[in-house]
Amino acid sequence: MKSSPIVQLTLARLREFFREPEAVFWVYGFPILMAVLLGIAFREQPIERITVDVQEGARAETATTALKAVQKFDVRTCEDATCRMRLRTGKTQLVVVSSEASGPGFDYLYDPARSDSVLARKETDDALQRAAGRQDTFTANDREFKEPGGRYIDFLIPGLLGMSIMGGGLWGVGFVTVDMRIRKLLKRFLATPMKKTHFLGGVMISRLCFLIPEVVVLLIFAALAFGVKIYGSVASAAFLILLGSMTFSGFGLLVASRAKTIEAVSGLMNVVMLPMWMLSGIFFSSSRYPEAAQPLIRLLPLTALIDALRAVMIDGASIFSQTSQVVVLAIWGSMTFLIALKIFRWQ
Amino acid sequence: MPNAIVCRQLYKQYPGKPPVDAVNGLDLTVGVGECFGLLGPNGAGKTTTIEILEGLLEASRGEVEILGMKWGQADDAIRQQIGISLQETKLSEKLTVLETLTLFRSFYNQGIEPAEAVARVSLEEKLGARVGKLSGGQKQRLAVACALIGDPKLLFMDEPTTGLDPQSRRQLWDIIRSFKDLGRTVLLTTHYMDEAERLCDRVAVVDHGKTIAQGSPRELIASLGGEHILDFSVTSSNGNPALTPTNLSDLPAVRSVRMEDGIYSLAVTEPHVALPALLDRLRQMNQELSNLTTRHASLEDVFVTLTGRHLREESSAS
Numbered sequence: 001m002k003s004s005p006i007v008q009l010t011l012a013r014l015r016e017f018f019r020e021p022e023a024v025f026w027v028y029g030f031p032i033l034m035a036v037l038l039g040i041a042f043r044e045q046p047i048e049r050i051t052v053d054v055q056e057g058a059r060a061e062t063a064t065t066a067l068k069a070v071q072k073f074d075v076r077t078c079e080d081a082t083c084r085m086r087l088r089t090g091k092t093q094l095v096v097v098s099s100e101a102s103g104p105g106f107d108y109l110y111d112p113a114r115s116d117s118v119l120a121r122k123e124t125d126d127a128l129q130r131a132a133g134r135q136d137t138f139t140a141n142d143r144e145f146k147e148p149g150g151r152y153i154d155f156l157i158p159g160l161l162g163m164s165i166m167g168g169g170l171w172g173v174g175f176v177t178v179d180m181r182i183r184k185l186l187k188r189f190l191a192t193p194m195k196k197t198h199f200l201g202g203v204m205i206s207r208l209c210f211l212i213p214e215v216v217v218l219l220i221f222a223a224l225a226f227g228v229k230i231y232g233s234v235a236s237a238a239f240l241i242l243l244g245s246m247t248f249s250g251f252g253l254l255v256a257s258r259a260k261t262i263e264a265v266s267g268l269m270n271v272v273m274l275p276m277w278m279l280s281g282i283f284f285s286s287s288r289y290p291e292a293a294q295p296l297i298r299l300l301p302l303t304a305l306i307d308a309l310r311a312v313m314i315d316g317a318s319i320f321s322q323t324s325q326v327v328v329l330a331i332w333g334s335m336t337f338l339i340a341l342k343i344f345r346w347q
Numbered sequence: 348m349p350n351a352i353v354c355r356q357l358y359k360q361y362p363g364k365p366p367v368d369a370v371n372g373l374d375l376t377v378g379v380g381e382c383f384g385l386l387g388p389n390g391a392g393k394t395t396t397i398e399i400l401e402g403l404l405e406a407s408r409g410e411v412e413i414l415g416m417k418w419g420q421a422d423d424a425i426r427q428q429i430g431i432s433l434q435e436t437k438l439s440e441k442l443t444v445l446e447t448l449t450l451f452r453s454f455y456n457q458g459i460e461p462a463e464a465v466a467r468v469s470l471e472e473k474l475g476a477r478v479g480k481l482s483g484g485q486k487q488r489l490a491v492a493c494a495l496i497g498d499p500k501l502l503f504m505d506e507p508t509t510g511l512d513p514q515s516r517r518q519l520w521d522i523i524r525s526f527k528d529l530g531r532t533v534l535l536t537t538h539y540m541d542e543a544e545r546l547c548d549r550v551a552v553v554d555h556g557k558t559i560a561q562g563s564p565r566e567l568i569a570s571l572g573g574e575h576i577l578d579f580s581v582t583s584s585n586g587n588p589a590l591t592p593t594n595l596s597d598l599p600a601v602r603s604v605r606m607e608d609g610i611y612s613l614a615v616t617e618p619h620v621a622l623p624a625l626l627d628r629l630r631q632m633n634q635e636l637s638n639l640t641t642r643h644a645s646l647e648d649v650f651v652t653l654t655g656r657h658l659r660e661e662s663s664a665s
Contacts (some may be wrong), residue, residue: 008453012442019441183437191401191433192497193426194454347403 005194009202013176014209027172027210031164031218038283039153039226049074050120051092053083055109059098063106066131067096067124083109093120096128104132149314153226157218158309159282164214165241166276166302169248170255170269172207177256178265187347200341204249211245231316239319240312243326244305247333251301253340276302304328350412351501351532352377352400357409359395359556369395370406371556377534377549379500382527384543385536386646387553388656393536394434396553397505400534401431414501427456430499432490434506440479444470444489447478448496455497464492468522484515491522502526504535508542520546540646552650559653568644571652572602573614576644577621580610582635590634598624603652614644614652 017023051074054063060077067073078086086092087109093116097107106128110117130136180186189199222228230237251272259265279293280286280302289297297303308325311317319326352375359370370392377383385393398404400411402418402425411418413425438447448461465471468488473481481489487507494502504523508516523533523546537543543550544564552560552567560567568574581590592604595613600621603614615621618641629636651657 003449003453005453008450012439012446012450015446016439016441184433184435185437185439187403188431188433188436188438188493189454191403191426191431192451192454193423193456 005198006201006205009199010206010209013202013206016176017206017210027164027168028214028217031160031214032221035153035157035160035218035222036225038156048072048119050094050123051076052094052096052120052124053078053086053092054096055080055083055098057098058100059106060096062131063096063098063128066128069131070127072123073127087111093117094124096124149229149231151226153222154228154314155285155310156283157222157226157228158313159306161215161218161241161309162244162280162302162306163277163282164218165211165244165305166248166251166273168211168214169207169245169250170252170273172210173203173249173252174256174259174265174269175252175262177203177253178259178262181256181260181345181347182262184347190346196346200253203253204246207249207252208242208245211241215241230313232312232318236312236319237309240305240308240322240326240329243329243333244301244309247301247305247329247336250333250336250340253344254336257340257344276300279303281306298324299328301329301332349379349415350376351379351381351414352383352534353410353412354396354400355410357396357399357411358407359392359399359404360407368556370399370409373409373553373556373558375551375558375561377532379532380527380530381548382523382533382535382546384547384550385534385553386538386540386543386550386650387536388538388650391553392556393538393553394505395556397503397534397536401429401503402426427497428500430494430497430502432487432494432502432504432507434509436490438478438486438489438493441477443475443477444481444492445474447489448492451493451496458497459495461496464496467495467525468492469518482515484511484518487511487515487519488522491519495526499531501532501534504533506536506538508537508539516542540650543646550646552646552653554650554654560649564646567646567649571614571644571648573600573616574644575615575618575641576648577613577615577618577625577639577641578610579625579639580637581629582637590629590632594632595625595628598628600624605652607651610638612648614648 050072052067054060054067054075054077056077056079064075064077067075076092083092083095087095093110093114095109097109099107108121108124110121112118177186219228219230255265255268255272259268279289279297280300282302286297286303286307287294298307304325308319308322308329311322311325312319354373354375357370357373357375358368361367361369373392373396375383375396385396387393395404399406400413402413402422414428416425418425442450444465445461448464452458452461452464459467462471462474465474468491470485470488470492473485473489478486478489491504491507494504502523507523508519511519520542523535527533535546547564549561549563550567551558560570562570590611592606592611595601595604595611598613598621600615600617601613602616605612613621613625622641626636647657
């Protein structure tokens with residue numbers, strides 16, 4: 001009875017991993033924790049309340065009454081210094097001032113760079129004008145449009161998926177390989193007739209095995225908790241996830257190919273991951289960076305993966321419209337893998 | 348007798364400033380069925396030599412033949428037939444003994460079942476235990492079981508008992524002996540002279556990357572000229588002229604004399620002849636005996652005679 005070495009090597013990796021509870025938490029629990037926290041932080045507030053302070057003065061009473069008549073306002077009357085302090089610290093969005101100089105009207109004190117203050121100014125002005133007798137020329141009807149796909153959480157989940165695929169590839173392959181080198185297990189394997197391709201195959205296959213629950217758990221959680229859906233084809237998304245995982249496993253193998261200590265490999269992994277964490281648009285669109293940097297940012301594998309995942313998951317795009325991203329991923333993956341194989345040190 | 352290992356004029360230089368010659372023209376021949384020991388202090392080049400023979404390191408120059416094959420030409424064929432126990436390997440702690448052995452078994456075309464491998468190293472009751480729960484001696488026996496799983500013709504063991512308690516050492520010796528009883532070959536390195544004496548058919552004494560003596564432990568000890576050693580010391584500073592080795596070398600049955608840290612060691616053929624003569628001589632020279640023991644000569648004495656140093660001493664060459 002002799003089983004296949006590649007199966008045994010894969011099994012050994014899976015067993016080692018699932019018998020290490022901390023590792024299981026970091027790989028599977030962490031992305032979910034992140035999705036929960038960010039989902040809560042950026043949740044939609046159903047009715048936007050507007051906080052307005054009315055400064056004590058001649059017609060403060062008029063303004064307060066007019067604003068209190070409209071439901072969405074939280075109104076407060078305070079003296080000048082308190083109002084300014086509350087505005088500065090963001091506790092109120094707008095201060096209504098009624099001075100002698102302003103005649104029958106009001107002064108609005110606010111920061112025009114704050115979007116919530118700009119909104120408050122508009123709403124407050126409308127309310128006060130109407131109370132003073134302004135007639136609207138027509139009645140507008142508000143119709144709600146609220147569909148999954150356009151929310152922050154819909155944007156975030158493909159980003160988190162990409163981040164988790166990158167981290168999993170680098171840690172899952174890089175860290176484990178260096179650990180085996182330190183324990184001289186690589187050397188011990190080298191002393192057997194084991195084929196090197198079997199070893200590397202085992203590392204890659206076990207990585208893909210870890211990936212499936214990782215991705216599925218995050219997607220199911222996002223679907224149940226936030227109603228996040230995949231608008232494009234599931235097969236396209238699966239293809240991208242698989243390709244991305246192979247690419248970052250290549251990176252993992254490359255950072256691990258020579259490192260002799262855990263510190264060295266951790267440093268290398270951070271060198272690889274940090275720029276992509278910041279540039280590749282996990283939490284916000286990478287288009288916020290200057291135009292000149294865009295071609296470079298688009299060449300990063302994580303940008304390619306996340307952009308393509310967003311296109312498929314949110315816009316429902318087909319995989320064939322994402323050729324450039326697929327090519328970027330494939331080139332990075334094969335290059336890192338080949339270099340890693342060439343310079344890999346077994347002992 | 349066909350040879351399991353032949354190695355001629357082996358050199359290994361590590362780059363550095365200055366370059367380090369770890370192995371410096373080493374010759375070795377190990378016959379099939381032999382248990383052969385490389386004996387030497389730390390840093391003598393034992394591990395470098397065994398790793399070259401195992402195909403894990405490349406020699407700077409020299410010839411190596413393993414079971415009639417050469418590295419670089421028949422690597423897989425050699426690997427299928429040899430078993431290796433490295434100086435230190437940390438097997439995966441989370442795997443069980445059975446899983447570890449099944450993994451290693453999968454690398455070999457032919458071999459023994461994990462159950463048989465654990466039986467050979469007396470770990471049957473630990474088959475389902477995690478490697479992390481094993482004691483040091485049990486881990487070492489598992490490492491040997493991993494070396495045996497491919498049913499090798501030739502077993503390499505680098506310092507197999509270093510750091511083990513006496514009972515575990517004896518268990519390992521038994522494992523090695525029963526492997527040898529199957530007619531298989533063993534090459535081991537050690538810096539324990541008792542291990543080499545009890546286990547090995549032949550040993551090569553290695554120092555500074557060279558073999559400085561080769562033969563059976565008995566032959567090497569016999570080369571001292573006397574199989575017994577008289578160790579004694581005298582009380583110093585009683586006003587008499589100091590005792591020097593030359594004062595003693597003409598005594599009957601004494602073959603060699605050395606003095607170290609105030610202890611004189613005489614290699615003698617017949618203690619019953621040498622001892623009375625020694626006592627007479629001391630009396631003549633008015634020396635006061637403070638300590639006297641007799642023992643059988645060991646490989647340690649061989650090494651000290653050849654190099655002037657002890658096996659366990661830290662060596663400057665590494």
